[in-house]
Amino acid sequence: MAEAHAFVTASYIVKDEEELLGASLAAVTPFVDEIVVYDTGSTDATTTIAREHGARVVEGYWDDDFGAARNRALEHCTGEWVLSVDADEVVHGDPRAFRRSLHLATTDSFALEVVSSSYADGGAEHRAMVARVLRRSHCRFEGMLHEMIVGRWGQLSQAQNSTIFLRHYGYTDVYMKERNKGARNLALAEAALAKARSRSRDVAPDLVINVARSATLAGDHAKAMATFASLDLDRLPEGSGLIAGPTVLVSALATDDLVTARRWIDRMESWGESKHVCAAMRAQVLMAEKDWEGAETLLRGLEDDVQRTSAQFRADAYTDQLITCIARQGRGAEAADLLLSHVASGRSGISPVSAVLLVGETPDGARRLAAALPDALVKPFLAQLQTVRAEVTGEFCEALWGRDGHRPALLAAVAKQWPSLTVEDALxxxxxxxxxxxxxxCPLRRIATAVGRRDTLTRIVCAGILHEIGEQQFTPVLEAMLAVVPDAQVDTVLTSLRPYAPTLTASLVHA
Structure with a gap:
């Protein structure tokens, strides 16, 4: 990467991002002339990976302020334009068109579409327009959390740029659990609000909204609702309210506060939000009230649109809810057919357990689901199904075994179901x-030694199979169980053993 005369610089702030950073850097390289990685104290291979991709690494520090960290990174950028990227984001689009748009720009910053999914490269999507491109000489960052691009001299001209978009992996279900980002964001948002209140009684409503949104992300819905309730909707700027509204709905549904949900939807409608966005939100309230027919009517009327925040609204993002409404009205076959086509699109966020149960009600449903499931969704499905009883997932797992690929993940998932596997399936x-x-x-080993977790007869049979195939280390376990079998149950034990361990059974008969 050239370090002088750069036209576009990619700017990162990172800490311990070895898992995702490499893919992000590889993707951004065609779009920029230099990459600056401002490291805030990594202890893993993050900086090594950054240097391997040609980035200039700046050894920095962290002070609980995202805006300040981004400004420090900005000081090391030489490009006329700066593309701000996170380590958990991958750039997609047309590099030449992106550069052309910047050469022709009459504005100081651009908002890009950021797409997040519930799983890596699949699942339910969330889309938002976020300012990420800035003219370095005219702009800086402001805000401890959800930092914004602002003008250096108070004014900022901004437009949208559709030549590229960012796919965000930081809010996938798995990554969120691993990194505890909700709790981190909440702490930062509360600190920023406290700092502002120490300076003035009147604080920007966006700081309050950041606390409430972070509380929702952290799962503290009661706190989120209490914080949202402190806002004066009559004085709230429309833009801030439109950003807050969808999060209010999440916490309102979680706390069964449907009155507040409806009040916010009404207000969003008065602010000019897309009728399809509002209809989708109303449908979710009706679902909470179990008005499946009313919700279905609203969901079937949805069309793709543009939200007031400029993010794209996609009607198919609510197909999972439509499937639920149809199924709850007793139309299982219709719901299953819709589920299979939606799963195949890769954009379904429906619970894997719900999916398996629903298709299980239709002929050949498990095989059809296994065939329709995109590669990107196989591991997320298995991760959730491994804790479900084997009788629920058995037909689906067997069908998935017939597919190429993913067999190690499937084997690992089924192995964890040993507490509910039958002897035949365990074998x-x-x-x-x-x-x-x-x-x-091996499930046979786990079952044979699972005192108190499986019945004794099943444990004897599994230990007998192990003995039959020569795993003598399990013989003491088998002998201990056989020694306490009541006389009245001996025939039952021998009958159960014979199909799986005929040699052992014969030796016991003649003992």
Whole structure:
């Protein structure tokens, strides 16, 4: 990367981002002339990865202020334009068109569409327009959390840029749990609000909204609702209210405060929000009231539109809710058919358990679901299904075994279902695990030694199979169980053992 005469610079602030940074840097390279990575104290391979991708790494510090950190990174950028990217984001689009748009620009900053999914590269999507491109000489960042681009001299001209967009991986279900981003954001938002209140009694409503939105993200819906309630809707700027509204709905539904939900939807409608956005929100309130027919009517009327915040509204983002409404009215086959087509699109965020149960009511449903599931959704599905009883997921897992790829993930998931596997299924999956070199995950072994978690007869049979195939280390376990079998149950034990361990059974008969 050239360090002088750069036209576009990619700017990052990072800490311990070795998992995702490489993909982000590789994607951004065609769009920029230099990359600046401002590190705030990584202890993993983050800085090494950054240098390997040609970035200029700045050893910086963290002071609980995103805006300040981005401004410090900005000081090391040389480009006329700066593209602000997070380590958990990947740039998509047309590099030449992006550069052309900047050469022709008459504005100081651009907002880009940021797309987040519930799973990596799949699942339910959320779209938002966020200012990420700035003319370095005219702009800076402001705000401890949800930092904004502002003009250096008080004025800022901004437009939208559709030549590129960012796919955000930081709010996937798995990543959120691993990084605890909700709690982190809430602490920063509360600190920023407290700092502002120490200076003035009147604080910007956006600071209050940041606290409420962060509380929702952290799962503290009661706190979120209490914070939103402190806002004066008659004085709230429309732009701030339109950003806050969808989050209010999430926490209102979580706390069953449907009156507040409706009040905010009405207000968003008065602010000029898209009728389709408002209809989708009203449908969710009706679903909370179990008015499935009313919600279905609203959902079927949705059309793609543009929100007041300039983000794209996609009607198919609510297909999961439509499926639920149809199923709850007893039209299972219709719901299953819609589910299968939506899952195949890769944009479904429906619960894997719900999906398996729903298609299980239709002929050949499990096989059809396994065939329709995109590669990007296989691992997320398995991660959630591994804690479900095997009798619910067995047909689907067997169908998925017939697909190419993902077998290690499938084996690992089924192995964790050992507490509910039948002997026959435990044997089948144990053989598959052994063929894959994963004998340590053998369900037969887990069941045979699971005192108190599986019945004694099942444990005897599993230990008998292990003995039959020569795993003598389980013989003491088997002998201990056989020694306490009541006389009245001996025939039952022998009958259960014979199909799986005929040699052992014969030796016991003649003992």
């Amino acid at each position: 089948k999956w144990s053989l598959r695990l052994r063929e894959a070199g994963l004998e340590d995950l």
